[in-house]
Amino acid sequence: MKTTISEVYKYVEQEVKIGAWVANKRSSGKIAFLQLRDGTGFIQGVIVKSEVPEEVFQAAKSVTQESSLYVTGKIQKDERSPFGFELLVTGIEVIHAAVDYPITPKEHGTEFLMDNRHLWLRSRRQHAVMKIRNEIIRATYEFYNEQGFAKIDPPILTGSAPEGTSELFHTKYFDEDAYLSQSGQLYMEAAAMALGKVFSFGPTFRAEKSKTRRHLIEFWMIEPEMAFYEHEDSLKVQEEYVSHIVQSVLKNCSLELKTLGRDTSKLGKVKAPFPRITYDEAVKFLHEQGFNDIEWGDDFGAPHETAIAESYDKPVFITHYPTSLKPFYMQPDPNREDVVLCADLIAPEGYGEIIGGSERIHDYDLLKQRLEEHNLDLDAYGWYLELRQYGSVPHSGFGLGLERTVAWISGVEHVRESIPFPRLLNRLYP
Numbered sequence: 345m346k347t348t349i350s351e352v353y354k355y356v357e358q359e360v361k362i363g364a365w366v367a368n369k370r371s372s373g374k375i376a377f378l379q380l381r382d383g384t385g386f387i388q389g390v391i392v393k394s395e396v397p398e399e400v401f402q403a404a405k406s407v408t409q410e411s412s413l414y415v416t417g418k419i420q421k422d423e424r425s426p427f428g429f430e431l432l433v434t435g436i437e438v439i440h441a442a443v444d445y446p447i448t449p450k451e452h453g454t455e456f457l458m459d460n461r462h463l464w465l466r467s468r469r470q471h472a473v474m475k476i477r478n479e480i481i482r483a484t485y486e487f488y489n490e491q492g493f494a495k496i497d498p499p500i501l502t503g504s505a506p507e508g509t510s511e512l513f514h515t516k517y518f519d520e521d522a523y524l525s526q527s528g529q530l531y532m533e534a535a536a537m538a539l540g541k542v543f544s545f546g547p548t549f550r551a552e553k554s555k556t557r558r559h560l561i562e563f564w565m566i567e568p569e570m571a572f573y574e575h576e577d578s579l580k581v582q583e584e585y586v587s588h589i590v591q592s593v594l595k596n597c598s599l600e601l602k603t604l605g606r607d608t609s610k611l612g613k614v615k616a617p618f619p620r621i622t623y624d625e626a627v628k629f630l631h632e633q634g635f636n637d638i639e640w641g642d643d644f645g646a647p648h649e650t651a652i653a654e655s656y657d658k659p660v661f662i663t664h665y666p667t668s669l670k671p672f673y674m675q676p677d678p679n680r681e682d683v684v685l686c687a688d689l690i691a692p693e694g695y696g697e698i699i700g701g702s703e704r705i706h707d708y709d710l711l712k713q714r715l716e717e718h719n720l721d722l723d724a725y726g727w728y729l730e731l732r733q734y735g736s737v738p739h740s741g742f743g744l745g746l747e748r749t750v751a752w753i754s755g756v757e758h759v760r761e762s763i764p765f766p767r768l769l770n771r772l773y774p
């Protein structure tokens with residue numbers, strides 16, 4: 345019976361045929377072990393010299409790393425294997441014998457691995473991270489579909505910039521200027537006025553000259569936008585959503601989390617509600633902690649966010665930032681003109697901001713004034729402003745950065761491992 349490694353539990357004590365690659369191997373005079381992978385999982389193949397034809401044992405001994413094979417054999421339960429099964433091999437058919445594989449079980453430097461990203465993805469750890477990424481995406485669609493949101497796809501090529509003009513990728517659009525989207529938000533606001541509750545999932549681009557463990561040039565964002573939702577309503581969606589994806593990964597990716605050595609007790613605590621502190625309280629806290637480099641009105645850097653996050657075992661919302669630190673579209677606090685109804689969600693364990701969101705200005709005159717204050721072209725933003733002329737309503741939304749979320753839940757140090765082919769400062773290859 346032809347099957348995949350993920351399905352072998354159905355065939356215990358039965359003969360199966362699996363298409364696989366040789367991840368690793370070792371052998372002695374009497375027995376050979378092949379670490380097999382087929383994309384769906386990993387399993388150990390055992391070849392006992394005295395029990396198979398000589399050419400099968402020789403094939404197992406001589407096959408090179410990453411060669412592709414059809415392997416036949418009997419599935420057996422194996423308590424010692426993390427996967428729970430092994431394959432007692434009876435036949436090996438080499439499909440393609442690989443030449444010397446550059447990534448060996450020894451340690452390699454990061455740049456070398458990044459140059460070989462097209463192959464590095466095959467490794468057990470990278471495979472586990474990609475499976476967790478996939479589970480987060482699956483759980484995202486599940487969550488928003490169950491809550492009655494419609495998936496809407498904003499454009500990638502745009503004529504306006506929601507998050508400020510300094511980090512835009514410029515391109516020509518025939519005779520016009522265009523930019524790669526840095527956020528779909530403005531379009532999602534239009535969509536929310538048409539469909540009520542909407543979410544997007546797509547790539548976004550920022551020409552940020554940041555070389556940190558949290559920054560990518562191309563990253564994927566999930567951007568929900570909700571009509572008639574005020575700031576507080578939006579925070580509830582955010583904490584329920586983040587709890588849902590964390591609990592889904594815990595439930596459906598236990599093998600992957602184990603492969604990565606992730607401390608799952610910390611993830612187990614990630615359940616709504618999440619703690620909230622205001623920007624004012626955060627500044628006060630930082631001063632108490634001895635951060636004298638921060639004054640009211642300054643943005644927080646990675647060390648500040650990490651210090652705040654360390655006080656909690658769940659993600660923490662920092663709310664009500666100074667208006668001057670945030671984009672033009674955020675709704676001012678009705679009780680205080682100098683702060684806005686916004687929140688950043690800071691992940692535990694030093695992974696930084698995973699969500700940025702706010703209530704949006706719905707008053708026409710105030711939005712027009714803000715666009716002017718930010719020297720934004722009223723022609724380019726005309727359609728966005730116009731949304732406030734036809735039944736304008738309070739509305740809120742947010743953006744979750746997928747790669748930072750994957751890095752945090754997987755426990756990998758750097759976002760470059762949380763996307764299949766990272767685009768980084770100085771890296772567009774492979």
Ligand code: 4AD
Binds near residue numbers: 563
């Ligand atoms: O805080 P940001 O800039 O918010 C927005 O773009 C809003 N328009 C979203 C919205 O309200 N619809 O970005 C949102 C999230 C951040 O919290 C972070 O997780 C991620 O996107 N992010 C990045 N991830 C990787 N590399 C980068 N360079 C990132 N910049 C932002």
Ligand code: MG
Binds near residue numbers: 697700
């Ligand atoms: Mg932000």
